[in-house]
Amino acid sequence: MEHRKILDILRHGHPHETAIVRGWIRTKRDLKNFSFIELNDGSALANLQIVINPQVASPDLLKQLNTGASIEVQGTLVDSPAKGQRLELQAQQIHLYGGVDSETYPLQKKRHSFEFLRTIAHLRSRTNTLSAVFRVRNSAANAIHQFFQERGFLWIHTPILTSSDCEGAGELFNVTQLDLANIPKTERQSVDYQHDFFGKPAYLTVSGQLEAEVMAMAFSNVYTFGPTFRAENSNTSRHLAEFWMIEPEMAFCDLQGDMDLAQDFLKSIVQAVLNTCPEDLDFFNQRIDKTVLSRAEAIVNQDFERLTYSEAIAQLERSNQSFEFPVEWGLDLQSEHERYLTEQLIGKPVILYDYPIGIKAFYMRANDDGRTVAAMDVLVPQIGEIIGGSQREERLDLLQQRLQASGLNEQDYWWYLDLRRYGTVPHAGFGLGFERLVQFITGMSNIRDVIPFPRAPMSIEF
Amino acid sequence: MEHRKILDILRHGHPHETAIVRGWIRTKRDLKNFSFIELNDGSALANLQIVINPQVASPDLLKQLNTGASIEVQGTLVDSPAKGQRLELQAQQIHLYGGVDSETYPLQKKRHSFEFLRTIAHLRSRTNTLSAVFRVRNSAANAIHQFFQERGFLWIHTPILTSSDCEGAGELFNVTQLDLANIPKTERQSVDYQHDFFGKPAYLTVSGQLEAEVMAMAFSNVYTFGPTFRAENSNTSRHLAEFWMIEPEMAFCDLQGDMDLAQDFLKSIVQAVLNTCPEDLDFFNQRIDKTVLSRAEAIVNQDFERLTYSEAIAQLERSNQSFEFPVEWGLDLQSEHERYLTEQLIGKPVILYDYPIGIKAFYMRANDDGRTVAAMDVLVPQIGEIIGGSQREERLDLLQQRLQASGLNEQDYWWYLDLRRYGTVPHAGFGLGFERLVQFITGMSNIRDVIPFPRAPMSIEF
Numbered sequence: 001m002e003h004r005k006i007l008d009i010l011r012h013g014h015p016h017e018t019a020i021v022r023g024w025i026r027t028k029r030d031l032k033n034f035s036f037i038e039l040n041d042g043s044a045l046a047n048l049q050i051v052i053n054p055q056v057a058s059p060d061l062l063k064q065l066n067t068g069a070s071i072e073v074q075g076t077l078v079d080s081p082a083k084g085q086r087l088e089l090q091a092q093q094i095h096l097y098g099g100v101d102s103e104t105y106p107l108q109k110k111r112h113s114f115e116f117l118r119t120i121a122h123l124r125s126r127t128n129t130l131s132a133v134f135r136v137r138n139s140a141a142n143a144i145h146q147f148f149q150e151r152g153f154l155w156i157h158t159p160i161l162t163s164s165d166c167e168g169a170g171e172l173f174n175v176t177q178l179d180l181a182n183i184p185k186t187e188r189q190s191v192d193y194q195h196d197f198f199g200k201p202a203y204l205t206v207s208g209q210l211e212a213e214v215m216a217m218a219f220s221n222v223y224t225f226g227p228t229f230r231a232e233n234s235n236t237s238r239h240l241a242e243f244w245m246i247e248p249e250m251a252f253c254d255l256q257g258d259m260d261l262a263q264d265f266l267k268s269i270v271q272a273v274l275n276t277c278p279e280d281l282d283f284f285n286q287r288i289d290k291t292v293l294s295r296a297e298a299i300v301n302q303d304f305e306r307l308t309y310s311e312a313i314a315q316l317e318r319s320n321q322s323f324e325f326p327v328e329w330g331l332d333l334q335s336e337h338e339r340y341l342t343e344q345l346i347g348k349p350v351i352l353y354d355y356p357i358g359i360k361a362f363y364m365r366a367n368d369d370g371r372t373v374a375a376m377d378v379l380v381p382q383i384g385e386i387i388g389g390s391q392r393e394e395r396l397d398l399l400q401q402r403l404q405a406s407g408l409n410e411q412d413y414w415w416y417l418d419l420r421r422y423g424t425v426p427h428a429g430f431g432l433g434f435e436r437l438v439q440f441i442t443g444m445s446n447i448r449d450v451i452p453f454p455r456a457p458m459s460i461e462f
Numbered sequence: 463m464e465h466r467k468i469l470d471i472l473r474h475g476h477p478h479e480t481a482i483v484r485g486w487i488r489t490k491r492d493l494k495n496f497s498f499i500e501l502n503d504g505s506a507l508a509n510l511q512i513v514i515n516p517q518v519a520s521p522d523l524l525k526q527l528n529t530g531a532s533i534e535v536q537g538t539l540v541d542s543p544a545k546g547q548r549l550e551l552q553a554q555q556i557h558l559y560g561g562v563d564s565e566t567y568p569l570q571k572k573r574h575s576f577e578f579l580r581t582i583a584h585l586r587s588r589t590n591t592l593s594a595v596f597r598v599r600n601s602a603a604n605a606i607h608q609f610f611q612e613r614g615f616l617w618i619h620t621p622i623l624t625s626s627d628c629e630g631a632g633e634l635f636n637v638t639q640l641d642l643a644n645i646p647k648t649e650r651q652s653v654d655y656q657h658d659f660f661g662k663p664a665y666l667t668v669s670g671q672l673e674a675e676v677m678a679m680a681f682s683n684v685y686t687f688g689p690t691f692r693a694e695n696s697n698t699s700r701h702l703a704e705f706w707m708i709e710p711e712m713a714f715c716d717l718q719g720d721m722d723l724a725q726d727f728l729k730s731i732v733q734a735v736l737n738t739c740p741e742d743l744d745f746f747n748q749r750i751d752k753t754v755l756s757r758a759e760a761i762v763n764q765d766f767e768r769l770t771y772s773e774a775i776a777q778l779e780r781s782n783q784s785f786e787f788p789v790e791w792g793l794d795l796q797s798e799h800e801r802y803l804t805e806q807l808i809g810k811p812v813i814l815y816d817y818p819i820g821i822k823a824f825y826m827r828a829n830d831d832g833r834t835v836a837a838m839d840v841l842v843p844q845i846g847e848i849i850g851g852s853q854r855e856e857r858l859d860l861l862q863q864r865l866q867a868s869g870l871n872e873q874d875y876w877w878y879l880d881l882r883r884y885g886t887v888p889h890a891g892f893g894l895g896f897e898r899l900v901q902f903i904t905g906m907s908n909i910r911d912v913i914p915f916p917r918a919p920m921s922i923e924f
Binding site: 421 | 616653661
């Protein structure tokens with residue numbers, strides 16, 4: 001007899017087929033002559049109903065088949081008289097792998113708050129919601145690789161450990177092999193990095209972009225998909241200290257091409273998740289956020305609006321909407337402005353572009369107007385900014401000026417400047433915070449609930 | 463006219479088609495009435511030959527078309543009279559994006575040592591060898607995702623920042639937000655972590671296995687593919703401080719199933735690279751290591767030998783081969799022993815299993831003989847160990863004993879032990895160092911040449 005995943009049985013099983021299934025018991029109901037078990041193996045949101053009669057399980061075994069216990073069942077598929085399921089499995093043989101102490105098992109069948117579930121992150125994937133989140137996360141991650149691979153982009157691994165601060169802005173984690181209790185000092189009482197692993201200060205990366213540019217200057221089209229870090233002390237539902245980012249970088253590409261790719265990319269990923277996880281998305285739409293499906297379909301079916309930053313500011317000013325933060329040309333847009341734009345004013349995803357030079361990073365390409373750069377942000381309902389990108393400054397002299405104006409040291413960027421000295425080309429790229437994307441697709445409101453083991457201030461358990 | 467990748471032209475182009483290509487000049491030869499340019503865009507190992515006559519490029523432009531310069535060419539494909547290429551591009555129009563100062567460009571057309579190329583890691587991907595390495599790297603990475611996704615494994619992201627040391631063995635990097643020059647101290651002069659980001663010591667992970675086990679206990683089959691870290695002060699051609707690892711974990715799986723998966727996995731990845739990068743592999747076979755193709759074919763076409771550790775020790779002892787390190791039951795095998803086994807004694811990939819309990823990690827499942835554990839290593843020619851795995855100890859009491867015997871604190875592993883308290887199941891998995899795999903496939907002898915920006919002692923540039 002063949003072991004089958006529950007997903008496979010639910011989608012492709014037929015009555016009279018025999019099968020072995022293995023999984024964890026979600027619930028058991030004891031009737032007079034039968035017991036029913038709902039079994040889950042993580043392959044699908046739905047459980048497989050197992051029908052057990054007394055000949056198959058002794059009273060002693062039956063007593064141990066509690067919520068959380070792990071079993072193997074051999075049996076025959078039969079049409080199910082119950083609502084909401086096509087098939088059930090008539091058990092012929094049951095093997096208990098591991099029991100559960102029901103007194104202490106924290107995941108009894110009842111509603112648990114997401115906050116409580118975070119304290120048992122090692123068990124929370126056994127709940128409907130979190131298991132659906134991580135299936136969707138996998139589906140989106142896989143779709144991202146497929147999207148780029150089909151288009152000839154190389155997946156490149158940019159370094160996590162770095163001696164430079166990409167944007168000159170982030171709050172960085174220090175990485176050291178020195179004994180923190182006994183940091184060696186120079187005569188002038190500064191840290192003596194001679195004895196450290198790298199011989200100089202080292203940090204966790206905040207972005208792989210600069211190195212991705214290096215690789216695009218050899219392979220034309222590349223992308224990163226890896227972890228990035230911010231030591232920002234924000235204990236919010238929107239920030240993580242460790243999160244995954246996707247950063248494509250394209251040689252011979254301008255801001256228009258960048259916006260085109262960003263739109264194709266989002267459409268393609270959302271469509272792929274709609275195709276592969278329909279049950280999970282239905283679940284989110286019913287239980288978590290009633291706009292999950294309509295938002296997904298809006299992404300897939302509509303072209304995104306494109307609007308300059310200046311036009312967006314003008315529209316926000318005309319709207320007479322009252323905001324917490326000021327709206328003024330030259331100031332950064334806040335989440336409230338972004339959401340108002342995409343949700344109310346435009347009513348669909350928006351790409352804003354040509355931002356004021358003063359609020360954007362040194363590497364973004366200066367426009368001819370002298371006051372804006374070729375930057376773009378993609379805004380979506382419920383989230384606000386989900387993608388940020390730009391055409392990069394490929395002109396050596398202008399890049400040097402921007403470095404200087406940003407107070408950065410040219411010597412630290414010698415290799416980045418070399419890309420402009422030797423065969424420079426127009427190029428562009430963007431960054432997508434992966435957890436924001438998973439939040440957008442699932443409707444989960446706290447970012448800590450879309451990554452298996454969230455890292456945040458004072459939170460590094462598991 | 464349509465922009466085409468050079469790979470696409472080389473594989474699918476026809477004479478008389480028009481095309482736009484963009485890339486970097488590898489070489490230029492000036493003849494009396496023509497110039498020839500070898501253009502590369504990173505999509506393929508081979509260059510596209512561009513034929514330029516004086517009407518198309520002024521003497522001034524021609525002078526700037528040097529090695530390293532970036533151009534766009536519009537032209538028509540024609541049959542090439544030259545050897546080793548099917549087509550060439552007759553230029554009708556040339557646009558120079560970025561020139562090159564030939565006096566200072568470090569990548570002139572000549573042989574460079576890999577050692578020198580490491581000092582210009584921002585340019586080395588523009589050489590034949592390194593560009594082939596990173597195409598193969600991408601192909602293998604993509605094949606790994608496809609292998610697992612087709613089998614229903616979820617890609618899960620285990621944390622990089624951790625408060626625990628998975629194996630209780632590794633040399634760990636410290637991660638802190640504290641100012642290293644002014645570490646706050648408690649009254650007893652130990653580090654006052656209260657003021658640090660996580661409120662306790664934090665490290666970079668050496669393995670995602672324990673967290674992968676958590677996820678396997680909910681989804682049955684999962685895998686990680688992410689960066690891991692060792693602060694080992696080994697300045698060798700075999701070690702990196704930062705490297706990428708793949709770790710599948712399967713619930714309801716024993717050591718036999720683990721070995722089966724490891725073999726299928728290696729065969730499948732190597733076959734995929736043979737299919738997608740034939741030109742690159744031919745290049746490695748000719749220029750780097752003449753056994754590249756034969757080793758790849760041996761992986762694909764033969765089943766791996768399986769041998770217990772005890773039997774391997776007996777065979778090594780019988781061989782009368784002299785080794786630097788002693789061969790004795792209970793001692794770890796060294797690289798020289800592993801290579802002798804797979805290259806000489808067996809002559810193909812070998813899976814060793816059932817290792818002495820004393821040399822293996824606490825989480826490996828104790829065999830009934832009381833002296834070995836259900837561990838396995840896959841050994842391949844030229845590399846030695848490429849995969850290490852085990853069935854995990856799923857029995858709570860035995861795991862607790864092993865923790866204690868290893869001098870580890872049970873409280874640090876409360877959540878890991880919970881997996882054995884609540885619905886424990888037999889499970890197994892393995893780890894593969896991705897760079898070792900890329901070395902095996904390409905024949906590159908230094909591990910620093912198979913990752914874009916290698917991190918090693920005193921080495922964190924770029």
